Amino acid sequence: MISALMISVGAVSGISAFLAILMVIADATIANYGEVKITINGDKEYDVKGGKPLLGTLMEQEIFIPSACGGRGSCGLCKVTVKEGAGQYLPTELPWISEEEQAENVRLSCQIKVKNDMSLEIPEELFNVKEFQAKIAKVRDLTHDIKEVTMELSDPPEISMVPGQFVQLRIPEYELTDEPVYRAYSVASNPSDTKHVELEIRLVPNGIATTYVHNYMKEGDDIIFNGPYGDFYLRETEREIIFIAGGSGMAPIKSILLSMAEKGINRRARYFFGARSKKDLFLVEEMQRLEKELPNFEFIPALSDPEEEDKWEGETGLITDVVARHMESGDNTEAYLCGSPGMIDACIKVLSDKGVPDELTYYDKFG
């Protein structure tokens, strides 16, 4: 009886597995979707070969949708609005798409395949996104676990962006990955230097991309990236500015400050930067130089756990405590935060308690 049952279960499982494999093979070999038309924002038309995921198909047309996971459906960034032609939602999309987004036909472009004519809506600024070939001009240690990488552009030779935006670095095949992966990093350099892009990259334990940057990347290497992306940029107002960052969250804030210095934007600005001890602090001299160039700018580094040999006389404590001590009122103030979700959430609460409206708190969460 039991053996008969096991044979039946085995037979059903075997047939199911066979059919599933057959469907995958058929989809890859027999299914020919031919040429299909993708219409974007109602006025741009592209004739493409059907059968591939939308994200990759758009990339072949040099339209780059932000994606931090390289199309594996694990970052949820590559959302586009598909007005027609996408079919039913897939189980792999649903964790990322809210009910409101479903009502607006927002889809995860890495998960849906182009099988017939489609009509999409994507932000116009994404048409400014390009793929760049570059050379690694310089790699230097900023701290024991953060490296600064300077890329010199080859083709196209120049990039147009605003300070605070990010790019996606293409990590080539190497020991830890047998296919290229893309990861998003904020730009640290001043966008007025259109021939170079500088990144600050902190080593993530077991991270495929950061391990490559820290242990394999060397000066003279060819590299590919695409961008720019993002809406983390300085708003043109007269409000006082609070910047808060930690670790590699320094990058977009530095880019904004360099641009402010060059343009002579002399709004009152305070930059709270959190680190554990002196060995985690970096670019202090550059920030002090910016203090001289921008008379209304103040750099306030804070150590949460300074070591005895640091002989630290500056601010101590968690960055949230330091911000709370320094800020009297959030009136006429806007804030720019970059760091881990935990740090940002904690800082938003402090800023809110001080009276900075949530809609004037801009942030770039790593998470």
Added chain:
Amino acid sequence: MKQSPQLKQVQENMRPGVLTLHGFLGTDKRDLVEILEEDEAEVRRLGTSHRAIADKMVALRDRGKAGLGEFIDVEPNFEVKVDSVRGGIPSPFGGPGLIPKTNSTVRNTRLGREIVYTDINIHLIGEHGFYEGKGSLFRLEPHELVEILEINPEEQQTELPQ
């Protein structure tokens, strides 16, 4: 024990490229049921449980969050750093939605040893007794977790001193 069709499907989800680039199995060629059974036996031999291990991982992570991305001292003899990268990962067992890509680094200053684990490790250990396959980048050895996190066999409570 024979691998059930359900576990077979879970093992499919764990292969490279399905949910994550490298998957969850590393170079391990065994059936998932064998991996689970072997680690279950190891955890029993250590005198603890998957739940107790996961609870201690959660307790240290939650205390480490106060460091806002930097190492923070956690009594009695730990330093913990919790940071995140963009995105989330679904569990290969299905549910509970996307699990954030959060890394917790725990240093045991008394032993001079360190271990790194992710939120999905916590979920997989606590809910499914799965420590990942041998050779996986994110494989955690039960005995290392017990030693470094100082999980006491005779007491299952995981509350840390305030």
